[in-house]
Amino acid sequence: MRLVETELQARLEQLFQKECYDVAKRIVRRLHAADASQQMSIQKKYGDYLVSKGKYAEAIDQYIEAIGFLEPSYVIRIFVNGQHTAELTRYLEELHHTRHGNLANRSHTTLLLNCYIKLRDEARLSEFIHRDDIRFDAHNAIEVCRQAGYYDAAIYLAEKYAQPHDYVIIQLENLHNPKKALAFIRTLCVDDAEAILLEVGKDLAGMEPRACTELLAELCIQWKGPARRLADPARTHRSSPQDYSFRLQQQQQSRPSHRSEAKDFMHVFVDSPVCLLYFLRAVVESGVLDGGGESQRVVYNTLLELYMTRELKQCIRHQVTPEGTEVYTVEPYERRLEQALTFIEAYAGSYDDYHALALAEQQEFEEGVLLLLQRLHLSSDIMQYYAKRLEEGATPAIRRAAREKLIETCRSRLNRDGTVNNNNNTIGGPGAEHSRANSDSSRGRTDESTKELWLSLLSLLVRSPDTEWQDLVQVLQYIEEQDLLSPLSVVEILSTNPRLQLCTVREYALRVMRKDEQRTEAFHGLIDTRLKKLRELHGEIDALQTKATVFQAHKCFHCHAALDLPVVHFMCQHSFHQRCLNDITECNVCAPAHRRLAAEQREAEERHGDPKIFFERLGAAHDADGFSVVAEQFGKCIFAAPQLRKEATLFFGDPMVPGAVSAAGAYGGRSGPAISSDDEDDYDDMRRAAMEDGEEVYDEGGELLRPEAIELW
Known part of the structure; x- marks a missing residue:
């Protein structure tokens, strides 16, 4: 007879049939060949067996050993009824242990805390939240503790896990301690303080009006706490590094690092107009909004409206302020009107002029209306305003003042x-x-x-x-x-x-x-x-x-040296070396003035010929002035034929007539050169020959037929 060793799985099945789960577990532990999953499977079966026998305390030990292999929801379904809360608490505590990684989720934490609350075991609850070897969702734990009334535990969790929002909410809504909440907010960075005050600022303003107003003014002027973070945690969602860098750069450029925008907190004082007045006045007078442009106009408009409001209330909803709470005093209406006048003059351009004018008329603020009308240069409206005083049968003193x-x-x-x-x-x-x-x-x-x-x-x-x-x-x-x-x-x-x-x-x-x-x-x-x-x-x-013109110059008018041949004399009594002339047909001295006069004359003719300018002047004139404009236009020969201008023309008349040369040299667009006495005989012979031959010098249009005659001359 030969004995053969049975395989491990067969032996385990036999042990399971005989309900020897403890023996099977020890056998598997001694065998190195067995894997962890097989061992965890035995512990699950062992735990199920113990549950079936009603041994819940022993069963939970087996399930605890199977953490990481066995789904937690499987165990929770078994122990979730109210009779086995203690065993479930043990399992959930172990599930939150750091050695098991991040197996515990938000629901597990909520369930564990509810187990503590159901057991009314505040000591174990406090011990759990003070442990350093566990991991859980802090915000969820705080909410559970708040709902159960364990405010000290909730406060501890908020401080330990840096949950400023939850801390402030507990102080306000549960502990009713706004002063402590305000003191805590002062220790936060700009981002956290801004987010919290945007949400609960209205409640804080109702509990501590003055302290909350001063805190918000400090936040919007120069925050004494930590500066703004480079990135806002609420906005760091999953995205590419390029998108994140771009958003981060936009945030840094759009938001100041050590303060917030006052316009974002105006809703906080919707029920407290007096506090809003003090808040906006402090921000505006600090100068942080100077140069803000259109984006800050709503702040200036609102402040001006508060100055002009006749009945400014501490609280619109008539809430009872607790005794000992510091509040602002309501300034007299006359004092606020004086401040409104100063504001209109000092911050001109920062507010909407027409919006301010509508407010002043609505509040019947006469001095403000007149000041704004003067700023807007609406003289006709000012005249109408004073004209009413003359026509409404006022007292003689008022009528006299209106006339002045x-x-x-x-x-x-x-x-x-x-x-x-x-x-x-x-x-x-x-x-x-x-x-x-x-x-x-x-x-x-x-x-x-x-x-x-x-x-x-x-x-x-x-x-x-x-x-x-x-x-x-x-x-x-x-x-x-x-x-x-x-x-x-x-x-x-x-x-x-x-x-x-x-x-x-x-x-x-x-x-x-x-x-x-x-x-x-x-x-x-x-x-x-x-x-x-x-x-x-x-x-x-x-x-x-x-x-005859006599030329007696001995020096060149350009280089001021003694004249030597070749010399060019102009009819304007200016003489030059030929080498010193810019243009042989123009006098260096007179040419600039001639060009300027010609340009002015050309411009004047174009202007006088433009009907648009004429009708503009006629529309601007009245009564006899209109006739003067028309007469002046007639005096400028508006019906005359247009003059033909010939650029770079040497003569205005007959080029063979010496007088024409003289006239051109004295008054033409260009100064013509004079004819020397040595060339007069040749000139007369040339002219006489041209006349005997019957040749025409000009055509019907006034153009030269023989330019070479001029060149020869």
Whole structure:
């Protein structure tokens, strides 16, 4: 008879049939050939066997040894009923041990903590959270402890695992200790403090109004705690390194490192207008928003609105503030209006002007309305505002003040736009005409609005029954000095008041007639001066055409050396070496001035021929001024035939006539060279021969038929 050793698996099956799981486990442990999975399988079967026998304490030991091989949910389903909470707690504690890696998930932690709570074993709960050899989801553990009322444990977890948000929530909602929450927030970096205050800032403002406002002001001006992190943990989701670098660069450029944006926290004070006023004022006065542009305009607009609000409340919802809580005092309405005026002037351009104007009108803030109207240069609206005071039957003092303000408004508009003087233009040459034309076309609209203001002012004063004659005389003096309105328009307006005495307007009429007389005399003097100059020019032309020109220069006007042949003499009495001339047909001294005058004349002709400029000047003129513009245009020969310009032409007339050479040398676009006495005989012979042969020098269009004659000459 021969004994043969049975295989390991057969032996184990026999042991399982006999329920000898303990023996099977020891056999497998002694055999090195057995793998770990086989051993874990035996422990599972052993545990199941013990459960079937009701030995739960022993069974949980087997399941604990099988951690890592056996799915935790399998064990949890067995012990999850309320009768075996202690055994389940042991298993879950071991599951959270670090030697098993990260097998425990959020649900396991929640279940374990609930087991502690069900067992009311606060000591084991505290021991569990204080252990260093376990790993779990801290946020989930904090939530479970909060819901169960174990606030000390929750606070400890929040501090240990750096959960500032949970810490603040527990202090506010569970422990009702806002001061401690505010003190804790001051220790955080900008990112964490910003995130927490965005969520719970409204609750903090309701519990500690002043302390929360000061904390937010510090956060938005210069945070004394740690600076902003380079990357925001809430935004570090899975992405490529390139995308992450790009987002990180954008965050660093868009957000300041040591402060937050005040506009992001305005919703915190939605129920506390007084706190919002103090908060925004502190941020604006600190200067951190200077140069912020459109992005910060909402801050300035809101602060200005709070200044103008008549009834500023501590709390809109009428919540009862706990005793001993520091709150801000509500400043008087008059004081806030003064601050609003200062704000409008100091921070001009930072707020929306028209939004501020609408707020001032809504709150019936008259001084603010007038100040904003002046800033926006809405002189017509200012006139309407004061005109209502004249027409609504106010007291004499108010009407007197309104008249003074009306005159002051028109004068300030006049000083801002410059002196309007369409009728009394500067008398001068073509340059003055060119300047006047440009000025008329560019300031037409400004002159129009200014004249309308003064026209309205004069009409208001004439219609007002209690207008003092001194005011009317003063207005007429301004109108006359600046030529704001035509005399005919003024007389028509004055004639609408039958009670107006002649002595009131007598001085105005005399000054206007005297000024017209002076203007007429000035124009006559200008005409005489120009006629005299014209006669002198004609005399010079005749002298050049009929008399011989003597050249007595001994030095070159270019190099100032003694003249030597070849020499070129010009009719303008300038002589040069031929080598010193830039162009043989142009005088070096006179040519620049001739070119400039020719360019100015060409530009003036183009400008006068442009109908757009003419109609712009005509639209900017009024009454008699329009006739002056039309008369001036006729004086510039708008219906004359266009002149033909010939560039680089040596003569203006017959090239064979010496007088034409003289005229060209003196007044043409180019200075012509003089004819020396040695060449006069050859010149006469050439001209005589051309006339005897009957040859024409010019064609019908005025072009030379024989240019070689000029070259030979």
